[in-house]
Amino acid sequence: MRPKKTESQRLTKTVLFRLTELEEAQLKRTAAQCGMSVSDYCRAAIFGTTPKQRLTPEQQ
Structure with missing residues (x-):
């Protein structure tokens, strides 16, 4: 099990x-290309x- 975050680490x-x-739409697309959530x-x-945007399988 993962250790609990301290109070100062909690979002x-x-x-x-x-x-x-x-x-x-652009924000969601760009975040997805970077492999990140919008937040x-x-x-x-x-x-x-x-x-930074991740490479697509074709680019790799």
Whole structure:
């Protein structure tokens, strides 16, 4: 079993923002191409990490 996270490690806060349908689709597509959830992708982008797209099987 995985050890429990400490209080400071728990993700407890939510941030909401509005997007157009086109922006949402692009965000979901880009996050998926990077192999990340939308939340993880946004968190990485906000804190200065540049998420990189994964190679497709054809590119490998």
